[in-house]
Amino acid sequence: MNTLSIEEKQNETTAPVEASGSGADRPKQRRRRRGNNSRNKPRQEKEIRADWDASKYSVPVVEGKMRFQDFNLPDVVLHAIADQGFEYATGIQAETIPAALAGKDIIGKAQTGTGKTAAFLLGIITDLLDFPITERRRLAEPRALIVAPTRELAMQIAADAEGLSKHADLHVVSLVGGMDYDKQRQLLKKRPVDILVATPGRLLDFVNNKEVDLWNVEVLVLDEADRMLSMGFIPDVRSIIRATPRKGQDRQTLLYSATFSDDIMNLARQWTLDAVQIEIEPEKKTTDNVAQKVFLVSSEEKYKLLRNYIRINNIEKVIVFGNRRHETRSLSERLQKDGIRAALMSGEITQQRRIRTLEDFRSGKIQVLVATDVAGRGIHIDGVTHVINYQLPDDPDDYVHRIGRTGRAGASGTSICFACEDDSFMIPEVEAETGVKLECVHPDEDLLAELN
Numbered sequence: 001m002n003t004l005s006i007e008e009k010q011n012e013t014t015a016p017v018e019a020s021g022s023g024a025d026r027p028k029q030r031r032r033r034r035g036n037n038s039r040n041k042p043r044q045e046k047e048i049r050a051d052w053d054a055s056k057y058s059v060p061v062v063e064g065k066m067r068f069q070d071f072n073l074p075d076v077v078l079h080a081i082a083d084q085g086f087e088y089a090t091g092i093q094a095e096t097i098p099a100a101l102a103g104k105d106i107i108g109k110a111q112t113g114t115g116k117t118a119a120f121l122l123g124i125i126t127d128l129l130d131f132p133i134t135e136r137r138r139l140a141e142p143r144a145l146i147v148a149p150t151r152e153l154a155m156q157i158a159a160d161a162e163g164l165s166k167h168a169d170l171h172v173v174s175l176v177g178g179m180d181y182d183k184q185r186q187l188l189k190k191r192p193v194d195i196l197v198a199t200p201g202r203l204l205d206f207v208n209n210k211e212v213d214l215w216n217v218e219v220l221v222l223d224e225a226d227r228m229l230s231m232g233f234i235p236d237v238r239s240i241i242r243a244t245p246r247k248g249q250d251r252q253t254l255l256y257s258a259t260f261s262d263d264i265m266n267l268a269r270q271w272t273l274d275a276v277q278i279e280i281e282p283e284k285k286t287t288d289n290v291a292q293k294v295f296l297v298s299s300e301e302k303y304k305l306l307r308n309y310i311r312i313n314n315i316e317k318v319i320v321f322g323n324r325r326h327e328t329r330s331l332s333e334r335l336q337k338d339g340i341r342a343a344l345m346s347g348e349i350t351q352q353r354r355i356r357t358l359e360d361f362r363s364g365k366i367q368v369l370v371a372t373d374v375a376g377r378g379i380h381i382d383g384v385t386h387v388i389n390y391q392l393p394d395d396p397d398d399y400v401h402r403i404g405r406t407g408r409a410g411a412s413g414t415s416i417c418f419a420c421e422d423d424s425f426m427i428p429e430v431e432a433e434t435g436v437k438l439e440c441v442h443p444d445e446d447l448l449a450e451l452n
Helices: 009-013 075-083 091-101 115-129 151-164 180-190 202-209 225-228 233-243 264-271 297-311 325-337 351-363 394-404 424-434
Strands: 106-108 144-147 172-175 195-198 218-224 252-258 274-279 290-296 318-321 343-346 368-371 386-389 413-419 438-441
Touching: 009 075, 075 115, 075 151, 075 195, 075 424, 091 106, 091 252, 091 274, 106 115, 115 151, 115 195, 115 218, 115 252, 115 325, 144 151, 144 351, 144 394, 144 413, 151 195, 151 351, 172 202, 195 202, 202 233, 225 252, 225 264, 274 343, 297 325, 297 413, 325 343, 325 368, 343 351, 386 394, 394 413, 394 424, 413 424
Parallel strands: 106 252, 106 274, 144 195, 144 218, 172 195, 218 252, 290 413, 290 438, 318 368, 318 386, 343 368, 386 413
Antiparallel strands: none
């Protein structure tokens, strides 16, 4: 796609923020130049040496599907992919990885659960291994920078990066708000940073304090750009981009958004150059692999229905959404009293507790996560079989984001709504938003039975 004729002037002229000392007399780091022939050179052997036989990762050819071994990824990357049981690339991965490895800028439209995180991470990790920096590197100068709007999303991306690079000698660091600043500073000083994942505000804190230098960033990823726009982070993102090299040969940029609004496309044109535009399932708001049902109940019956539905169906990983903090807190406490392994996820709990709660939910120690919409949007955990809307959301767009927590990456899922006299009027609006006619039924008697 063509870019605007004039790029943001600041991005072309602003001097870099220095992490330490003066940058005027320090040697310039070698940066990959896009479009050269160096990618055809043999991958350096020391970067792929591992006690693993790539021939063990044998995935059968299936028409219409791309295998990860078809992308010419390093053996250490294939090893990590095999460890996680991945075999075939999703649609966004099949389109993103070749373009990323070719050094192209990318503007991608994809919902959560499509595999977009792995798509850009596999490209970044391969790029860092294919183009190693042999000379001595300074600390706190990342080669790849990923910016995400929320703490939960940034930390999930960092965890995914560590998982996909665990057999490679790469250093991944996350900088997010709500965490100990000094501990994050120590991680930057531990060794040169290869991949930095950050939220805009905390990253700018480090940049403005001259504790992070972005002038050698080779790959920049802006994830969920639409959310950063709606949350008011774009001025911060502009400041971050001005601290990186120029777009084009000096910096590869990948921007992902769930929507391609005029505002997002205008930003994309400013920040990318001759970008490849990728759209995955642009017309579907919900997926066919998520079964959707509405239970028509009174407000007094909702809790009994929730408790009994979880127990009777032996549900082990479910997210229950409520509209208000105090409602989710009360709901979590009632479930715990009834012997159900539940935990709260809302803006009122501390970051350390949020991290611990998500880890326990991921591992199965917690079976029910009770969340508000703001907290729930940052939850990206595979294996969630059910989403229950204890109250229908005030905004039908929130319904789409809620059910996106299940049925991820092709897995099946179930979305249940409890509609009463207070919120059933939202059903037509949800149907209009999703284009799906919801099945509305009355629950069976056993689902409304009192607790023995």
